[in-house]
Amino acid sequence: MLRFVVRRLIFAIPTLLAVMTVVFVLVRIVPGDPAQTILGDQASAEALQNMRERLGVDRPILEQYVEFMGGALVGDWGESMVTGKPVLAEIARVLPYTIELTVVSLIIGGLIGIPLGAWSALHRNEWIDYVTRVGSLLGLSFPAFVSAILMLIVFSIQLRWLPVISGGDRATFGEWAESLALPALNLGLIMAAYITRVTRSSMLGSLGEDYIRTARAKGVPERVVIWRHGMRNALIPVVTVVGLYLGILIGNSVLTEIVFNRPGLGKLIVGALGQRDYTLLQGLMIIYTFVIVIVNLLTDLTYGLIDPRVKYQ
Amino acid sequence: MTETGKIEPVLDVSNLTTSFRIGGEWHPAVRGISFSLQPNETLALVGESGCGKSMTALSILGLVPKANGRVEAEHIRFQGKDLSRLPDDEMRKIRGNGISMIFQEPMTSLNPVLPIGFQVVEALRYHQKLSRGEGEKRALELLELVKIPSAKSRFKEYPHQFSGGMRQRVMIAMALACRPKVILADEPTTALDVTIQAQILSLLNELKAETDMSMIFITHNLGVVAALADRVAVMYAGDIVEIAGVNELFARPTHPYTEALMRSVPRSDRDTKTLYSIPGAVPPLTRMPQGCRFAARCELAIDVCRTQNPPLDVLGSGGAHSVRCWVRGNHDLAEMKENADV
Ligand SMILES: Nc1ncnc2c1ncn2[C@@H]1O[C@H](COP(=O)(O)OP(=O)(O)OP(=O)(O)O)[C@@H](O)[C@H]1O
Ligand code: SF4
Ligand SMILES: [Mg+2]
Numbered sequence: 001m002l003r004f005v006v007r008r009l010i011f012a013i014p015t016l017l018a019v020m021t022v023v024f025v026l027v028r029i030v031p032g033d034p035a036q037t038i039l040g041d042q043a044s045a046e047a048l049q050n051m052r053e054r055l056g057v058d059r060p061i062l063e064q065y066v067e068f069m070g071g072a073l074v075g076d077w078g079e080s081m082v083t084g085k086p087v088l089a090e091i092a093r094v095l096p097y098t099i100e101l102t103v104v105s106l107i108i109g110g111l112i113g114i115p116l117g118a119w120s121a122l123h124r125n126e127w128i129d130y131v132t133r134v135g136s137l138l139g140l141s142f143p144a145f146v147s148a149i150l151m152l153i154v155f156s157i158q159l160r161w162l163p164v165i166s167g168g169d170r171a172t173f174g175e176w177a178e179s180l181a182l183p184a185l186n187l188g189l190i191m192a193a194y195i196t197r198v199t200r201s202s203m204l205g206s207l208g209e210d211y212i213r214t215a216r217a218k219g220v221p222e223r224v225v226i227w228r229h230g231m232r233n234a235l236i237p238v239v240t241v242v243g244l245y246l247g248i249l250i251g252n253s254v255l256t257e258i259v260f261n262r263p264g265l266g267k268l269i270v271g272a273l274g275q276r277d278y279t280l281l282q283g284l285m286i287i288y289t290f291v292i293v294i295v296n297l298l299t300d301l302t303y304g305l306i307d308p309r310v311k312y313q
Numbered sequence: 314m315t316e317t318g319k320i321e322p323v324l325d326v327s328n329l330t331t332s333f334r335i336g337g338e339w340h341p342a343v344r345g346i347s348f349s350l351q352p353n354e355t356l357a358l359v360g361e362s363g364c365g366k367s368m369t370a371l372s373i374l375g376l377v378p379k380a381n382g383r384v385e386a387e388h389i390r391f392q393g394k395d396l397s398r399l400p401d402d403e404m405r406k407i408r409g410n411g412i413s414m415i416f417q418e419p420m421t422s423l424n425p426v427l428p429i430g431f432q433v434v435e436a437l438r439y440h441q442k443l444s445r446g447e448g449e450k451r452a453l454e455l456l457e458l459v460k461i462p463s464a465k466s467r468f469k470e471y472p473h474q475f476s477g478g479m480r481q482r483v484m485i486a487m488a489l490a491c492r493p494k495v496i497l498a499d500e501p502t503t504a505l506d507v508t509i510q511a512q513i514l515s516l517l518n519e520l521k522a523e524t525d526m527s528m529i530f531i532t533h534n535l536g537v538v539a540a541l542a543d544r545v546a547v548m549y550a551g552d553i554v555e556i557a558g559v560n561e562l563f564a565r566p567t568h569p570y571t572e573a574l575m576r577s578v579p580r581s582d583r584d585t586k587t588l589y590s591i592p593g594a595v596p597p598l599t600r601m602p603q604g605c606r607f608a609a610r611c612e613l614a615i616d617v618c619r620t621q622n623p624p625l626d627v628l629g630s631g632g633a634h635s636v637r638c639w640v641r642g643n644h645d646l647a648e649m650k651e652n653a654d655v
Contacts (some may be wrong), residue, residue, distance in 0.1 A: 124380075210421040216376055217416075218436045218487060219409035222401075232426045307426055308471040 001304070005297065012293040017069075019289040020282075024068055027278045028061065037276040038081055055081060055279075072286065078279040080272075087283035090268065095287070098265040101257075102250055104184040106242065109191025114238070116192070117199025118231060124204060132196060139193025145255035148186045152259065155182060183260045187253060191245065198241045199234060206233040235306050243299030247292050322349035323494050323527050324373070324412075328387035329397075331365070331372045333598065339383065340598040342368045344551040347387075350495065355521065355528045357542035357559070359535065359574065363595050365551040366531045367417070370497040373529075374414055375404045392494070410440040413488040417500040419481040423472040429483045430456070430468035436490035455486040459516060478509035485516065492524065499531045514541060535578045539563060547571045550595055550606035553625065557634040567628065567636045569611050605639065613640045 035051035036043065043051075052058040056067070071078065077087040120132040156164040162178055170176045206212065207230050215229045216222075254266030265284065272280040303310045331343040343365040350356050358366045371377045372384045373396060386397040392411060396404065408414075413436075416422040423432060433452035437443055443451065449468075456464035459482040472480055481501055488496055498517065502510040518541060521528060530541055538545055539559065546556040547568060555568040566572045573591045593610035596602060602609065608618040617639050626642035628634045636642050 210416060210418050211424040213376060214416060214422045214484070214487075215424065215435070217374060217408055217414045218490075219405050219407070219439050220435060221405065221439060224439075228427075229424050233424070308428075309425060309473050 001301075005301070008297050008300070009293075012290075012297075015293065016286065016289055020069060020072060020286055021065075023282050023285045024065055027282055028057075028064075030278075034081060034276060034278055068282075077283040077286075080277055080280045082272075082275045082277045082280070087280050090280060091265070091283055091287055094263040094265055094268050097257075097263045098250060098253065100180060101183055101187065101253060101262075101264065102246065104180055105187035105191050105249065106246065108184060108188025109195050110242075112188070112192035113195025114199050114231075114235075117196040117238075118203050118226065118234075120196065120200045121203035121207065122226065129200075132200070136193040136196040139189055140197075142190075143255075144186060144190060145259055147189070148183070148256050148259035151182050151186055179262065183253075183256050183262060186256050186260075187249060191242075191249065194241055194245050195238060198238050202234040202237040203230060206230045209233070232306060236303065239299055239302045239306065243295055243302075246295050250288070250291055320351055323352050323391065324350040324529075325388070325390040326369075326373065326386065327389070329369065329372055329389065330385045331368045331377055332383045332385075334381045334383070335599055338599075340601070342551055342598055343372065346548075346551075346553045348546055348553065348556065350527045350529060351543075353521070353525050353527055354543045355530055355541055357538040357545045358529060358531045358548055359533060359538055359545060360548035361533060361591075361595055364548045366533075366548055367499050369548075370414060370499050370529060370531060373497065374408055374412060375399070375401075376408075376414075406440070409436050409488075409493070410491045411493055412495040412497065413491070413493040414497040415481070415484050415488045415499065415501045417503055419477050419484060419501075419504055422484060423480055425472050428469045428471055429475065433483065433487050433490060436487040440491045452486075452490070455490055456483070458489070458520070459483070459486045461486075476509075477505050478513065481505060481509075481513055482516070485513075485520075489520065489524075492526070494526060496526055496528045497531070498528055500533070502537070503532070503534075510537075517541070535574060547574065550601065552606060552622075552637060554607070554637045555635065556625075561634050565634070567634070567641045568638050569613050569641065570607050573610075605637075615640065 033048070033052075034055055034057060035048045039047055039051055049058075056064060068078070075088060077091075079086055080090055083090070116132055116136075120129045123129045152164060155161050162181055170179055207226070211233075212225060212229055215225045220229070250265065253264055254270050257264040257267045265287070269281070269284050271277070272284060300310075326349065327347045328345045329343055329347070330341050330345050332339040332341045334340075346369065348356065358369060360366055368377060372386075373389055375384070375396065377384050384397060388398075389396040391407065394403075394407075396407065399407070423429065427435075430449065430452055433455055434448045437448050437451055453464055453468060456468070461467060461479060461482050467474075472483075475483065481504075485501070488498075501517070502513050505513065514537060517528070517530075520526075530537075532538060542559045544556070544558050545562045546553045547562075547570065548554065549570050555562070555566075555571045557565075557567075562571070563575075566575050570591075577590050591610060596606060596609070602619070603622075604620045605611070605614070605618040605622055608614045611618065621639075623637050623639045623642060623644070625635045625637045626644070628636060628643065
């Protein structure tokens with residue numbers, strides 16, 4: 001299995017190189033002069049020239065490319081055009097926030113979605129099933145920032161259980177949990193809606209299979225039939241959906257980050273876009289590619305845990 | 314055997330009806346059938362696809378899908394209990410323990426994500442108080458009993474690593490695990506190729522000889538019936554149309570449907586190209602005719618056949634051979650006609 005992981009990571013290298021090249025080209029064919037964007041309309045010709053030199057955009061394109069790729073490979077992703085801080089440091093600062101938000105949302109989504117989906121499947125076409133299906137459909141179609149604001153109103157303003165704006169102080173576990181609770185719940189509920197729906201349909205599929213009848217014919221208790229025999233098999237499509245959604249979630253968490261005022265990749269990328277911070281954008285796109293590669297790898301590894309027919313070639 | 318009337322049957326099914334709700338109405342797939350199974354006897358259930366063989370077996374075990382299925386019976390007696398009225402948790406203690414079942418589809422009847430050894434252990438685990446080690450030891454013995462080569466090293470392998478024949482052996486091992494009194498074998502060899510079929514059949518025969526279990530063997534292959542069964546019940550569209558000892562049935566097939574089945578058996582001494590097949594098809598559940606269900610395909614059909622379903626009549630005095638047919642049963646047709654006119 002370790003060999004599989006290493007191979008997959010090696011295979012990811014050409015993908016990453018290709019993405020980096022595309023990003024490099026894209027950033028350079030975007031109309032507009034980055035120096036002008038940074039310094040504004042009033043800048044003198046001399047200042048603009050200085051800035052271009054500083055950014056390195058005045059040199060031949062091939063030279064820039066070699067420098068960019070070489071630097072990126074050894075961890076030098078250049079400096080942010082706006083703040084002047086190293087791109088890697090900017091990303092490293094917010095990455096943990098994004099990861100913790102994603103992981104905790106995923107856990108919440110799974111803990112709610114899997115049992116609810118199974119329950120709904122077991123009570124197919126009863127009122128429980130209808131309520132769950134309508135509820136999960138609502139969860140899917142509700143805009144994330146609206147639910148985020150509603151949560152703030154209910155939990156922070158009405159009930160006063162949690163601070164409206166977490167101070168950013170995360171020294172103790174309590175403070176950390178307070179700052180994470182609402183954003184994670186917000187994204188977790190959306191995740192739960194997706195997971196409930198897939199779990200329900202894949203559970204309905206697996207409960208109709210012949211091996212379920214076999215398990216019952218052996219006198220296995222119903223609870224074991226459902227969870228060990230039904231759920232194990234039903235989880236395979238669930239993992240696929242979670243894997244796909246995770247990629248989307250990482251990119252789409254920006255509104256949640258804004259409403260709850262927490263740092264994260266989503267907010268960083270929106271900021272970089274607005275300010276034409278090309279170097280930062282370059283770095284962010286590479287990180288995204290890398291994250292997607294890792295998520296896909298984890299998805300495939302999870303398949304292997306559930307389904308013995310999956311082979312790591 | 315039956316003449317003495319002294320031997321208690323292991324299983325006694327009386328007036329079993331299994332219905333499905335289709336388009337808001339209940340349609341019986343099994344229509345009030347009765348039969349009993351003697352100790353160490355093999356009763357074959359034969360009939361074309363869709364005649365209710367599997368549903369009969371599933372009804373006994375209480376495994377008819379609850380969503381749209383319903384089982385009613387006067388009684389299904391097994392070890393002094395009426396299975397048709399047993400609560401779920403009591404029924405669970407009988408499944409795989411007193412009565413177990415082997416299914417038609419070896420490729421899909423095992424759970425693809427659990428090791429086969431574990432699946433056999435599971436058949437023991439909920440019925441017998443065994444330690445983990447004892448359970449595994451017994452499961453291994455069972456896999457060896459059904460002749461799975463190098464069972465020990467294959468214990469932790471998964472179903473996809475086994476051929477169809479080997480998977481069916483695993484199914485048999487699971488069914489035998491708790492030494493059941495009755496095995497319901499639902500076409501256990503239909504999905505397998507001919508040589509494997511023969512192996513599985515001789516394995517079942519051997520196992521039956523070594524234990525005192527009884528078997529209901531479901532098949533549509535009369536060749537298999539001749540090799541395996543003591544008694545045969547022929548089913549058509551949810552009815553038992555003829556039931557007799559195996560020698561009696563082959564010597565004197567009486568119901569027109571049984572005769573037709575016999576003519577459609579491939580035989581080595583005849584050209585298979587001229588193989589007879591019964592014209593027409595079994596009527597669907599939703600369009601069952603009023604009279605004899607076989608009337609539309611029967612060469613002997615007379616008027617009364619189309620209006621009234623014949624009762625199951627005992628032929629002769631032995632009581633061992635019964636048939637459900639106006640023409641071939643013991644009916645005074647002249648009298649029948651008069652009654653029909655009234
Ligand atoms: N879940 C179900 N819902 C509705 N009808 C069903 C259902 N299961 C079975 N039936 C119907 O019940 C009848 C009897 O089915 P059964 O499976 O017992 O046939 P069978 O004799 O075992 O046939 P085969 O040789 O094909 O296995 C068939 O007409 C079938 O269409
Ligand atoms: S009752 Fe009539 S139709 Fe039915 S099998 Fe006998 S002869 Fe044929
Ligand atoms: Mg069947």
